[in-house]
Amino acid sequence: MIVLGLILLIIGLVASIPILTTIGVILIIVGLVLNLVPIGGTRRRVY
Incomplete structure (x- = not known):
């Protein structure tokens, strides 16, 4: 989820x-x- 957030943040900043x-x-x-x-x-827990 953190990686997806970083990707969206970078795309949002680049594409404004x-x-x-x-x-x-x-x-x-x-x-x-x-x-x-x-x-x-x-x-x-490990199943």
């Missing part, structure tokens, strides 16, 4: 499309939050 830049920033923030906050317990 503000909606892509906004979506890119939102995806980067959501990706960082999901990686830092443990959801569903403290252990990562």
Whole structure:
């Protein structure tokens, strides 16, 4: 999700499309939050 956000952010800045830049920033923030906050317990489950 972070990589997708970076790609959209770069495309939005190069093509000067503000909606892509906004979506890119939102995806980067959501990706960082999901990686830092443990959801569903403290252990990562491997199936």
